[in-house]
Amino acid sequence: MPGKFRLFTKRFFIYSNIIVVFVFLLSCLVPYLNPQKWWFISFLGLAFPFLLLLTMFFLAGWLIMLKPKLALIPGVALLISIPSIMLFFAFHRPAAFNYNKDAKTLRVATWNVARFIELKQNNNSGSQTRLKMFELIKRQNADVLCLQEFHTSTLPEFYDNITPIKELGYPYYFFSFDTDGDNLFYSSIIFSRYPIIDSGFIRYPRPTLPDVLMHISIKMNDDTVRIYNTHLQSLQFNRKDYERLNKIAGIEDSLGANTRNIISKMRRGYSNRSIQARMVSDVLEDSPNPVILCADLNDVPNSYTYHTVRGTMQDAFLKKGFGIGRTFSGLSPTLRIDYIFADRRFKIRQFSRISKRLSDHYMLLADVELKK
Numbered sequence: 001m002p003g004k005f006r007l008f009t010k011r012f013f014i015y016s017n018i019i020v021v022f023v024f025l026l027s028c029l030v031p032y033l034n035p036q037k038w039w040f041i042s043f044l045g046l047a048f049p050f051l052l053l054l055t056m057f058f059l060a061g062w063l064i065m066l067k068p069k070l071a072l073i074p075g076v077a078l079l080i081s082i083p084s085i086m087l088f089f090a091f092h093r094p095a096a097f098n099y100n101k102d103a104k105t106l107r108v109a110t111w112n113v114a115r116f117i118e119l120k121q122n123n124n125s126g127s128q129t130r131l132k133m134f135e136l137i138k139r140q141n142a143d144v145l146c147l148q149e150f151h152t153s154t155l156p157e158f159y160d161n162i163t164p165i166k167e168l169g170y171p172y173y174f175f176s177f178d179t180d181g182d183n184l185f186y187s188s189i190i191f192s193r194y195p196i197i198d199s200g201f202i203r204y205p206r207p208t209l210p211d212v213l214m215h216i217s218i219k220m221n222d223d224t225v226r227i228y229n230t231h232l233q234s235l236q237f238n239r240k241d242y243e244r245l246n247k248i249a250g251i252e253d254s255l256g257a258n259t260r261n262i263i264s265k266m267r268r269g270y271s272n273r274s275i276q277a278r279m280v281s282d283v284l285e286d287s288p289n290p291v292i293l294c295a296d297l298n299d300v301p302n303s304y305t306y307h308t309v310r311g312t313m314q315d316a317f318l319k320k321g322f323g324i325g326r327t328f329s330g331l332s333p334t335l336r337i338d339y340i341f342a343d344r345r346f347k348i349r350q351f352s353r354i355s356k357r358l359s360d361h362y363m364l365l366a367d368v369e370l371k372k
Helices: 001-031 035-042 043-062 068-080 082-088 127-140 164-168 239-247 256-284 304-310 317-318
Strands: 106-112 146-153 174-175 184-192 198-202 212-220 224-231 293-295 338-342 344-355 364-369
Touching: 001 035, 001 043, 001 068, 001 082, 001 304, 035 043, 035 256, 035 317, 043 068, 043 082, 068 082, 106 224, 106 293, 106 338, 127 164, 127 364, 146 224, 146 293, 164 304, 174 198, 174 212, 184 212, 184 224, 184 293, 198 239, 212 256, 224 338, 239 338, 256 293, 256 304, 317 338, 338 344, 338 364
Parallel strands: 106 146, 224 293
Antiparallel strands: 106 364, 146 184, 174 184, 198 212, 212 224, 293 338, 344 364
């Protein structure tokens, strides 16, 4: 009987290992599969870090049990997955951000400000989160500031958020606004310390939010640089959806209604983002000037969206960061969905994630310099 139990246990772990490795390798293919056709596999991009841990667990287990042949199963999978791991984890030695800026350097900040949390004026008697956000922006001393989910208004009961940022030393801005009700405006915006010599935007098809790809061009020394800012389709989870996720996690979804609802939203989000990602890629390829892209992609590095948008550009976090680089403070600690990209004509000097939790996203900061 003990012999049969040992045989059963061994087979169970071998088959479990094979299944985990198979799903893990599928998750490595996610960047190359268009979600409009392979939407069900796209979900595995979110599971990549957890599948990676499971695969490493099996490798360690087989080695501890002195089963080198069985260790080849997860070992080979991990070798195949190295390109995916290099997108997920940055390996540079942590270093303090040097706020003394060289004259040749352009400092770029990007932040999803979540409408500055407080929409209606309260005579600063509330949490004052909005004022703290302005102070955080001021301390970074960026030359160009790209904000997503930016909200402003001309109504007296709502906040004007453009004027306070201009007063921080950003006299130039371009706002691709959409009306969010009468005299309420919401979209992405770019502020600049440099004069804007060109600007424009394109609107994405099938938006459920006023999402655009916008740009400004600025003169930096003798060179013209183009900075893009965008916010791609989110899953649009509301409070009820997060309650559904909790029920699913707590196995309280006997009829599967919550699961079906969440999957439907995720499928729609992945599909719409794939369309937007290809548009971004096409526009960036046609840019007449060196390109920097600040983006809330609403997708992780191991995704079709990231792979398509990034193309051959440099990811500032991977160049100068360390660790996982989480940028979204909710749900899982593995969610890096905000990015600063720069094309190969730039040298990325330094990068920082500002870990002050005021929005549901963290601000990113990078110093870049044109190569000569």
